[in-house]
Amino acid sequence: MAECKPVENEITADTLVVGGGISGMTTAIETAEVGKNVILLEKNTSLGGRVAAMNQYFPKLCPPTCGVEINLKRIRSNSHIRVLTLAQIDKVTGSPGEYEVTITLKPRYVNEKCTACGDCEKVCEIKRDNDFNYGLDKTKAIYLPHLMAYPPRYVVDPEFAGDEGLKKCVEVCQYGAIELDMQPKTITAKVGAIVWATGWKPYDANNLDNLGFSKIDNVITNVMMERLASENGPTQGKIQRPSEGNEVKSVGFVQCAGSRDENHLPYCSAVCCLASMKQATYIREQYPEAEIHLFYIDVRSPGRMEDFYVKVQEDEKFHFHRGKVAKITEVPGSKNVILEAENTLTGEIVKTEVELAVLATGMVPNSADEPPPMETPLDDYGFIAPDPNTGVVGAGVANRPVDVAASVQDATGAALKAIIIGRRR
Numbered sequence: 001m002a003e004c005k006p007v008e009n010e011i012t013a014d015t016l017v018v019g020g021g022i023s024g025m026t027t028a029i030e031t032a033e034v035g036k037n038v039i040l041l042e043k044n045t046s047l048g049g050r051v052a053a054m055n056q057y058f059p060k061l062c063p064p065t066c067g068v069e070i071n072l073k074r075i076r077s078n079s080h081i082r083v084l085t086l087a088q089i090d091k092v093t094g095s096p097g098e099y100e101v102t103i104t105l106k107p108r109y110v111n112e113k114c115t116a117c118g119d120c121e122k123v124c125e126i127k128r129d130n131d132f133n134y135g136l137d138k139t140k141a142i143y144l145p146h147l148m149a150y151p152p153r154y155v156v157d158p159e160f161a162g163d164e165g166l167k168k169c170v171e172v173c174q175y176g177a178i179e180l181d182m183q184p185k186t187i188t189a190k191v192g193a194i195v196w197a198t199g200w201k202p203y204d205a206n207n208l209d210n211l212g213f214s215k216i217d218n219v220i221t222n223v224m225m226e227r228l229a230s231e232n233g234p235t236q237g238k239i240q241r242p243s244e245g246n247e248v249k250s251v252g253f254v255q256c257a258g259s260r261d262e263n264h265l266p267y268c269s270a271v272c273c274l275a276s277m278k279q280a281t282y283i284r285e286q287y288p289e290a291e292i293h294l295f296y297i298d299v300r301s302p303g304r305m306e307d308f309y310v311k312v313q314e315d316e317k318f319h320f321h322r323g324k325v326a327k328i329t330e331v332p333g334s335k336n337v338i339l340e341a342e343n344t345l346t347g348e349i350v351k352t353e354v355e356l357a358v359l360a361t362g363m364v365p366n367s368a369d370e371p372p373p374m375e376t377p378l379d380d381y382g383f384i385a386p387d388p389n390t391g392v393v394g395a396g397v398a399n400r401p402v403d404v405a406a407s408v409q410d411a412t413g414a415a416l417k418a419i420i421i422g423r424r425r
């Protein structure tokens with residue numbers, strides 16, 4: 001696979017897939033498995049996207065290793081797929097059937113000789129915030145992005161590439177894999193079609209002043225909960241209070257934190273209710289006696305996922321409260337939090353004290369802040385709006401908020417559309 005060798009100045013493919021999450025990986029695999037050549041381009045250090053950072057994913061509650069790892073295996077063994085990581089698209093010219101794309105490959109500072117032995121990490125004394133764990137812990141300045149990372153190769157945080165302290169890492173590497181003077185490289189890709197599978201980021205909970213995120217220790221977001229519960233996360237899977245690391249005896253899930261709210265995200269992200277119910281199962285597994293409260297406007301569990309909703313309702317210590325949480329305050333001393341909500345059926349103001357609050361923030365399309373550098377129809381919220389006339393193809397959450405199963409279906413369709421567009425060549 002092409003990640004293993006230096007990239008030429010000009011490369012060609014039938015389809016360019018932008019974004020290496022579950023949607024982009026699926027589009028690339030489906031395209032390559034019918035014999036077409038694909039470039040799979042990811043801006044981050046490794047493939048996997050947001051799903052790689054989950055603890056488990058519904059409906060089957062399997063760990064990401066079961067879905068992402070199988071796809072990585074199919075990618076690794078297919079010579080029609082070329083993976084570019086740390087890659088950024090600068091410019092797109094041309095038209096459906098014949099695009100020319102200018103790509104910058106950012107330096108990893110670690111070359112293909114890396115065996116991921118970890119000797120460099122052991123001697124490195126510089127630390128950085130771990131973005132994979134949403135800042136809940138730190139990594140060394142030279143680090144393996146995560147256990148499933150593809151390519152399985154170390155990377156240097158660019159902020160520290162010029163730091164004298166990293167010279168020790170160069171000296172200890174017996175393979176000559178660390179190149180601190182590595183430079184960015186610009187290449188051109190000639191492709192017939194482009195699929196935008198650029199996915200999402202969590203809505204910034206700092207915008208929700210009333211809910212105390214980053215001011216109150218024991219208020220976290222749903223994506224942080226995924227990492228807390230994960231064996232390869234910052235606490236090795238132990239769900240504990242950020243304030244002092246204690247066990248958790250009561251948790252409050254705050255649904256629609258910023259969603260369905262015209263001051264924040266006017267739309268529903270479609271997965272947050274199920275994500276919170278899934279996370280309640282993480283809590284229940286570790287704390288059989290914990291009281292779990294979920295505050296909602298209405299619970300959305302479409303299609304077959306209704307079974308999951310019905311199942312969690314059997315848990316006597318899982319309390320559903322109708323009402324949107326308007327305010328979260330901290331209890332001095334105990335560091336517990338009080339969730340204040342109006343019951344929308346009775347009008348009653350309900351105050352519930354819990355040890356940990358989880359804000360169910362929604363998904364914001366990356367294309368809202370960083371639209372594709374070509375004429376692209378976007379809807380009011382920044383999702384890619386399909387338009388057969390422009391030849392622009394989106395896949396997965398780049399198109400709309402969806403779960404993994406729908407992303408995969410969408411991505412398979414995108415592969416076919418791209419093949420048809422590419423044939424205009």
Ligand SMILES: Cc1cc2nc3c(=O)[nH]c(=O)nc-3n(C[C@H](O)[C@H](O)[C@H](O)COP(=O)(O)OP(=O)(O)OC[C@H]3O[C@@H](n4cnc5c(N)ncnc54)[C@H](O)[C@@H]3O)c2cc1C
Nearest residue numbers: 019021022023043049050057058199200275396397403404
């Ligand atoms: C808290 C939470 C829990 C969830 N749990 C579940 C669950 O249990 N089950 C389930 O089915 N779904 C779940 N989901 C939904 C799931 O995360 C999405 O369906 C899935 O991530 C969609 O994959 P994607 O590839 O479209 O996007 P992403 O996972 O966001 O991947 C997009 C990729 O594109 C890359 N990228 C972005 N912009 C660029 C660019 N300009 N150039 C190059 N690369 C770029 C990104 O770095 C990323 O790797 C959950 C969502 C949330 C918020």
